[in-house]
């Protein structure tokens with residue numbers, strides 16, 4: 178009843194103000210809890226491309242194009258590719274496959290043209306990037322006009338040691354990025370991290386406090402860390418911040434030197450897995466809905482209950498030196 182009265186009041190006003198005829202305005206007017214979500218957040222479908230990456234870059238780029246095309250035909254307005262989607266993942270490959278980020282480079286050129294032709298936001302997984310004599314693990318984001326609207330260089334490098342199981346030291350070949358990345362889209366602001374970045378909750382929290390409705394993480398966990406933490410971390414970042422989280426992995430290739438976990442996943446702002454899959458090639462779809470975020474934020478009001486007076490100051494942990 179209350180909603181009807183409000184709606185007819187605004188319908189009268191809209192006749193006199195063209196701005197109020199905008200899609201954006203009517204979406205917000207019809208959504209009772211819109212004040213609980215970032216003001217630019219709109220509904221859309223996302224498609225995570227769990228690509229079967231090989232050692233053949235041209236083949237990977239062709240395959241990415243055909244999978245993105247399928248995702249767009251199925252209604253995706255935003256697509257995500259996996260970490261190192263156009264090369265094998267490993268220190269021994271980064272230098273050979275690295276590209277500079279410029280219009281003539283094969284991956285830039287392909288992602289730019291896919292985005293433009295298919296009119297879709299492309300979160301281009303990541304590639305080994307060469308810049309000023311250094312190598313980075315870098316993600317490019319293109320809007321539906323084909324413009325490059327974001328570059329994220331993996332901040333936290335994957336240096337881990339599980340004795341007898343797996344050891345990986347990205348820092349042997351890569352340099353770490355030095356800045357956070359938030360891209361502005363017509364569906365709202367999206368924060369971007371690459372794989373190991375998901376383990377650092379501050380990144381997602383700062384992005385969420387800066388108006389991001391979603392974090393996207395191209396990633397390639399493995400058969401040791403995947404079953405342990407892949408889903409847990411995506412759900413944790415979502416529930417901590419009451420935002421959407423999407424993690425996009427390559428499909429598993431048991432003939433490669435690194436075996437990706439797969440299981441690309443989208444988690445809702447309530448921490449529940451919305452959509453996921455196994456380790457094979459495929460596409461994970463999810464409908465991203467501001468109303469769902471408003472609903473969980475209304476039920477559990479973390480945003481008004483935080484006690485910054487108690488814990489706003491954070492300092493690095495001091496460990497014993499010996």
Ligand SMILES: NC(=O)CC(=O)C(=O)O
Pocket residue numbers: 334335371372373374376396397398399402403
């Ligand atoms: N590959 C990564 O960067 C991270 C990973 O596999 C993990 O954190 O586990």
